[in-house]
Amino acid sequence: MSEQGLSVNALRGHRIGPVSFGLYPGECVAVMGASGAGKTLLLRLLADLDPGEGRVALGGVDRDSVGPSNWRRRVMFVPAVSGWWAPTAGEHFTDGTRAQAAALCRELRLPGDIMDRPVGRLSTGEKQRLALIRALVEQPEILLLDEPTSGLDPEAALAVEARLAAVREGGTGILFVTHDIGQAWRMAGRVYQLKGGGLQPA
Amino acid sequence: MTTVSFSAVDVAIASIILVLDAALSIALRLGFHRSLAIAAVRMVLQLIALGFILRTVFAIDAIWLTLALVLLMTLAAAREAGARPQQRLRRGHYLTSLVGVAAPALLTCVFALISLLPGDDGWSPRFVVPVAGILLGNVLNAVSLGMADVLEGVTREAPAIEARLMLGHTFSDASSSLQRRAIRRAMVPLVNQMSAAGIITMPGIMTGQVLAGMDPLQAATYQIVLMLLLAGGSGLGAVVSVRLVLRQLTDARERLRLDRLRDTT
Numbered sequence: 001m002s003e004q005g006l007s008v009n010a011l012r013g014h015r016i017g018p019v020s021f022g023l024y025p026g027e028c029v030a031v032m033g034a035s036g037a038g039k040t041l042l043l044r045l046l047a048d049l050d051p052g053e054g055r056v057a058l059g060g061v062d063r064d065s066v067g068p069s070n071w072r073r074r075v076m077f078v079p080a081v082s083g084w085w086a087p088t089a090g091e092h093f094t095d096g097t098r099a100q101a102a103a104l105c106r107e108l109r110l111p112g113d114i115m116d117r118p119v120g121r122l123s124t125g126e127k128q129r130l131a132l133i134r135a136l137v138e139q140p141e142i143l144l145l146d147e148p149t150s151g152l153d154p155e156a157a158l159a160v161e162a163r164l165a166a167v168r169e170g171g172t173g174i175l176f177v178t179h180d181i182g183q184a185w186r187m188a189g190r191v192y193q194l195k196g197g198g199l200q201p202a
Numbered sequence: 203m204t205t206v207s208f209s210a211v212d213v214a215i216a217s218i219i220l221v222l223d224a225a226l227s228i229a230l231r232l233g234f235h236r237s238l239a240i241a242a243v244r245m246v247l248q249l250i251a252l253g254f255i256l257r258t259v260f261a262i263d264a265i266w267l268t269l270a271l272v273l274l275m276t277l278a279a280a281r282e283a284g285a286r287p288q289q290r291l292r293r294g295h296y297l298t299s300l301v302g303v304a305a306p307a308l309l310t311c312v313f314a315l316i317s318l319l320p321g322d323d324g325w326s327p328r329f330v331v332p333v334a335g336i337l338l339g340n341v342l343n344a345v346s347l348g349m350a351d352v353l354e355g356v357t358r359e360a361p362a363i364e365a366r367l368m369l370g371h372t373f374s375d376a377s378s379s380l381q382r383r384a385i386r387r388a389m390v391p392l393v394n395q396m397s398a399a400g401i402i403t404m405p406g407i408m409t410g411q412v413l414a415g416m417d418p419l420q421a422a423t424y425q426i427v428l429m430l431l432l433a434g435g436s437g438l439g440a441v442v443s444v445r446l447v448l449r450q451l452t453d454a455r456e457r458l459r460l461d462r463l464r465d466t467t
Contacts, residue, residue, distance in 0.1 A: 047368060048455050048457065049364065049367065049368070049457055049458075050457065051453065051455070051457065051459075068373075068454075068455040068456040068457070069367075069370045069371060069372050069456060070370065072367060072368055072369070072370045073369070073370025074370075076368060076369070076370070077368045078368070079364075079368070081361070082361070082365050083360070083361030083362040083363070083364055083365030083366075084361075084362060084365065085362040085363075085365065085366055085376075085379065131365075134369065135368075135369065138369060138370065
C-alpha cells in the first residue's frame with residue numbers, strides 16, 4: 001500500500017466490504033452503482049462517520065492514531081444533502097474563510113448576496129454548492145463527494161466540475177459518487193462500480 | 203394557633219365538585235369521567251397508603267428503614283423519569299435516568315439535611331423522607347423533560363450535527379445547541395414556578411403550612427428554602443442527564459450514533 005494519499009485495506013462496515021483501494025494526492029476516482037448499493041455508506045465509512053473495521057490510512061498514518069475531528073478535517077465528506085446549523089448562509093463560515101468563500105460563490109454562479117440570505121430560503125442547488133464551498137475553504141487533503149452536481153443546472157454543474165478539476169490539480173484527492181457515466185469519465189481517472197458491497201473496476 | 207385537620211366527611215365534601223365534573227363529562231359526552239375517576243381513586247389510595255407507611259416509618263425511626271424507603275422512592279422516580287420520553291436509548295436508558303435523578307436529588311438532600319437541619323434531629327425520617335420525596339419529584343420532572351428533549355431533538359438535528367462533524371468540529375461543539383436547548387427546556391417549569399411564586403399562586407407547601415396554622419412569614423421562608431433547593435437539584439439533574447444521554451449518543455471516534463436510539467411510539 002502506498003504511503004501517499006488515502007489507502008484503504010479490507011474496510012468493512014454496514015452493508016459494505018471488504019473494500020480495498022488507494023487514492024493518490026491529485027487523483028480523482030468515481031464510484032457508480034445502483035441506488036441502495038451503499039455508495040453513501042462507503043463515503044461515510046471513509047470519513048469515520050459510521051463504525052467499521054479494517055485499515056484506513058492517510059499519508060501512511062493509520063486513522064486510529066489520528067483524532068476523529070482531525071481526521072474528518074483532512075478527509076472531508078460532503079453529502080448529497082447537507083445540514084445547516086445557523087440561520088444565515090454566511091454564519092457557516094469563519095471570518096478567516098468568508099472572503100475565499102465569496103470568491104468561490106461567484107465562480108460557482110451563486111448570487112452575490114447569498115451569504116446574507118437565510119438558509120431556509122435557499123434552493124436545493126444553492127445549498128449544494130454552498131456546502132461544497134464550505135468544505136473547499138477548509139482545504140482538506142481528501143474530498144469525498146456524494147453526487148456533487150445532482151441538483152444543478154448544466155451550467156452550474158460545469159462550473160463545479162471545473163473547480164473540482166482545479167482542486168485536484170492542486171493536490172487534493174477526490175472520491176466522488178455519481179449516476180452520470182459521462183461525468184464519471186470526464187472527471188475521474190478511474191471509475192469503480194459498487195456491487196454487493198465490493199468495488200469493481202467499471 | 204389553631205390547626206385545621208380534616209375528617210373523612212371533609213374529604214367527601216371536597217370531592218363534590220369533582221363528582222360534578224364527572225357528571226358533566228357523562229351528560230355532555232366529553233368522555234373524561236373514567237380517567238378522572240381512576241386518577242382520583244388512585245390519588246386517594248396512594249396518599250392514604252403513604253400516610254400509613256410514613257406513620258410506621260416515623261414510629262420505628264430506624265436509619266436502615268428510612269434509607270430503604272428513600273431507595274425505593276429513588277428507583278420509582280428513575281423509572282418514571284425514563285418512561286416518559288418516547289425515544290429511548292437501546293442500552294442503559296434506565297441507568298441514565300437513575301443516575302440523572304438519584305445523584306442530584308440525593309446530593310441536594312444530604313446537603314440540605316447537613317447544612318439546614320443540623321443535629322441528630324435532621325436525620326430522623328420525619329425530615330429525610332419528605333425532603334427526599336419532594337426533591338426526587340422535582341428532579342424527576344427536570345430529568346424526564348431534558349432526556350425527552352435531547353432524545354427527540356437529536357434525530358431532527360442529526361443533519362446539522364453531522365454537517366459540523368464532517369467539517370472537523372468536535373462532537374461537543376456539534377451538539378452544543380442541542381444540549382443547551384434541552385437543559386433550558388428542562389429548567390422551564392422551575393424557572394416559571396419561581397417567577398410566579400406568590401404572585402399568581404401560593405405555592406403548595408406554603409399553602410399547607412398556613413392552613414396547618416403556621417405564621418405566613420415563617421411559612422414563606424420554609425417555601426423559599428425548599429424552592430431554592432428544588433431549583434438547584436433540578437438544574438443539576440437536567441445537566442447530568444442531558445450530558446449522559448449525549449455521551450451515549452456518541453462513541454470514542456465522536457460519531458453521532460443514532461443506531462443507539464429506539465422509538466417506542
